[in-house]
Amino acid sequence: MDNTIVAKDQLHHFSHDHSLSLVHLQPTHKNENADDEDEGEEKDDFVEEVRHGRECGMCKEQIGSFHLCYYYCKACDYSLHKFCAELPRTLQNNPLYPYHNLERTLDKYRFECFFCNLLWKDAYFYYCGFRYYKMCFICATTLEQKINHASHPHQLERMFERIVSRCGACGNKHDGFFFQCTTCLVFRINLDCALLPAKLLIQISTNGTFSHSHPLTLAYYFPESEYYAKFRPKCRVCNGMFLFHLWNYKCGKCLYYVHVDCATSKTPASLRKTYKNYKEEEHRNLLNCPFQDEGDNLLKHHMSNQHEGDIFNHSSHQHPLILFDKQTSVGKKPVSLHDPMKRVQLLCDGCVKPIMTVPFYVCCHYVDEQCCLVLHEWCAKLPSQIQDYFGHPEHPLVLLTKIPGKFFGVFECEVCKLDSNGFAYGCTTCRYYVDINCAFIPEEITHDSHPDHLILRVKSSSMEWCNACRRGVYKNWIFRCPSCDIYIDVQCALLLPRVIKHKLDKHTLSLRYEPAENHIEEYFCEICEDEFDPWRWFYHCTTCAQSMHTRCVPFILQCEQATNGYGGVYKFLNVKFGGTLEIKDHPHHLSFVQGVVSDGNCSNCLRRLKYEMIFKCMECEFALHYKCASSLV
Known part of the structure; x- marks a missing residue:
């Protein structure tokens, strides 16, 4: 022309x-x-x-x-x-x-x-x-129509006719008009993406279920260095991954990233489903997770509130148990509820979870240091066996206070894969054992991290990745949302409470499922002082801006001394330390504890003792790994 x-x-x-x-x-x-x-x-x-x-x-x-x-x-x-x-x-x-x-x-x-x-x-x-x-x-x-767009160093010209092509900005196929680079013929962007605003404020979108109070800025690529430095963030709307060469919207004040299509709702089908996919009247006893605090757990919800009586005999113990309600006298030794703030530890011998409320059962000879059995009220009245257990339907599972042949009663639960020395349900014929919490896992739950959707208990046939801790689960039980294909492993779903207290912070810390708003700097755990990935669940106090690994939170006091760098929960969350051991060729008793840095190396195999179950002499520098000690007895 x-x-x-x-x-x-x-x-x-x-x-x-x-x-x-x-x-x-x-x-x-x-x-x-x-x-x-x-x-x-x-x-x-x-x-x-x-x-x-x-x-x-x-x-x-x-x-x-x-x-x-x-x-x-x-x-x-x-x-x-x-x-x-x-x-x-x-x-x-x-x-x-x-x-x-x-x-x-x-x-x-x-x-x-x-x-x-x-x-x-x-x-x-x-x-x-x-x-x-x-x-x-x-x-x-x-x-x-030739344009100079800030996303590309060369001039772009409008392509004649409407075409169907993949857009170099969002990565999706569009049916529409495109601008193409006259130098780089493979680069073309759709007209809609070319007109995207430099800043975007999302308040209400997709049925009002996601919002962000800060403006988002358009970025024309996601540098690989930034992507890995920010612990590989996912889109906050669709939970999808980012590609380095595609555009995105990001917040300058928070760790908030979103695909351009998700931010502008151009492809609603890709956005997170937010409608309720179940009817409440059809699921009246549905368990909602996480549990409120450390004193709440699955067994408490599963068992009834009726107690066995003020005094009764339990198969796990040679002495009668007394129902303690703070008015009851148990010898001269005081009985205090579990309180990490005051460095008081009181763990149930059945479920190995904190006892934080009365009443509970305690041995009538609690005054004796060697006889200090305590049980939650609900753990004292567990059924003697379970029929047709979902993980082992071949035989009934029998209640066992100690697993036969297991050193110090420690076994690995077949469901959550955590070590435990509490009560268990097991099949001695097949050597199949589960801790008493995992024995009552429901078929379906809901979780605050993924509201309004049923999450079903399934067995993974391939490697599935937990949305909470980002660890893989292979051929084991896991919770799955069938609508969104989101997975949460058993540990993270059932063993992490909604709020916790820690002596380092005067406020409660809440379980967070994504980075906190107005917090763009790095996250460091207040206990272990390591930087951590905020896209994995963590505990956070918004008032003090303090954060903690979920695995470092002091469910039991040993957690304050040393933590383990793997998993979403404390490695020995189901182990009650304590008790002593005598071995040959050593004059002193060995105490059952968790190893810390100062314990050095094992006196037998010479490997480090940090983060492991160990037997330690309190009078000299002698310590053994759990396995080494079991072989020397």
């Missing part, structure tokens, strides 16, 4: 009654991944990006910052692309239709463009009087 019109600061155009002013634009799309001296000085106030006169009065398409300039009437809020405003009345030798001249006209009714086959209404078009062909303004200006 031969365009001989020279751009003027003022233009009188036939499509509008008033004079139009030429507006020069500065690209507002800024690559936030580039170095920026003012990056730390972002203002709190969000100013919505100027939409540049909304849309062109001729072609009806949006005017973007990359168009560099446009004509505008401020009084009427009327805009024109510069290239649309400068189109002549008559098109001669147009490359798309060189056969006849095309005359510009206005159609108040609906018409179809002969070239792109789109329907238009109340719009200008070019018309051939010989063949009655009609060409819309989009097709007429295609060759003139």
Whole structure:
């Protein structure tokens, strides 16, 4: 097209009654991944990006910052692309239709463009009087639409006709118009993505289930170094992964990242389902997790509140048990409830969980240090056996206070895979044992981390990754949301309470499932002082901005001395330390404890004792691994 019109600061155009002013634009799309001296000085106030006169009065398409300039009437809020405003009345030798001249006209009714086959209404078009062909303004200006977009170093030109192609910005297939690089022919972006705002404020979207109070900034790629430095974040809407070369929206004040499509809701099907996928009246006894605090657990919910009596004999103990309610006297030794804030430990010998409320059962000879059995009220009345257990339907599981042949009663639970020396249900024929908590795992639960969806107990047939701790579960029991294909392993779902208290913080710490708002700096555990991944569940106090690993939280006091660097829960959460052992060739008793750094190496195998179950002499520098001690007895 031969365009001989020279751009003027003022233009009188036939499509509008008033004079139009030429507006020069500065690209507002800024690559936030580039170095920026003012990056730390972002203002709190969000100013919505100027939409540049909304849309062109001729072609009806949006005017973007990359168009560099446009004509505008401020009084009427009327805009024109510069290239649309400068189109002549008559098109001669147009490359798309060189056969006849095309005359510009206005159609108040609906018409179809002969070239792109789109329907238009109340719009200008070019018309051939010989063949009655009609060409819309989009097709007429295609060759003139060249843009300089901040996302790419080369000029982009508009591709003729509507096509179906993958977009280089969002990575999805689009049916629409594209801009393509004249140098890098493989790079093309959809018109919708080209017009994405540089800043976006999401308040309510997708049935009001996700929101973020800070403006999100458009970034044109996700640098690999930043991606791994931020512990491989996932989209906060669809939980999907990010690709380094695709655009995303991110928050400058929080660790909040989201796909461009999820932020703009252009593909609602990919967004997290938020409607309830079950009816409450059909699931009246549905268990909601996490449990409120350390004193709450699965057995407490499963068993009834009726107790066995003020005094009764339990098969696990040679002495009668007394129901203790703070008014009861048990010898001269005081009985205090579990309280890590005061360094008081009281663990149930059945489930190995803290006893934080009365009443509970205690041995009538509790005054004797060697006879200090305590049981939750509900752990004292467990059934003697379980029929048709989901993990082992071949034989009934019998209640065992100690596993036969297991040194110090320690066994590995077949469901949660944690070591335990509490009560168990087991099949001695098949050597199949589960701790008493895992013996009553329900078929379905709900969880606050994934609200309104049933999460079902399934056995993984392949490697599945826990959404809480990001660890793999292979051919074992796990909870799965069938609607979203999200997994939570048994440990994280049932053993992490909603809130905890720690002596280092005067406030309660809450279980978090994603990074906290207004917290962009690194996360460090207040107990072990290691930096951690905030995309794994953790405990956090928003008032003090203090955080802790879920595995470091002091469910039992040994956790304050040494933690284990693997898993979502404390490694020995189901082990009650204590008791002594005598071995040959050593004059002193050995205490059953967890190893710490200062314990050094095993006196037998010479491997380090840190983070392991050990037997330690309190009078000299002698200590053994659990396995080494078992072989020497």
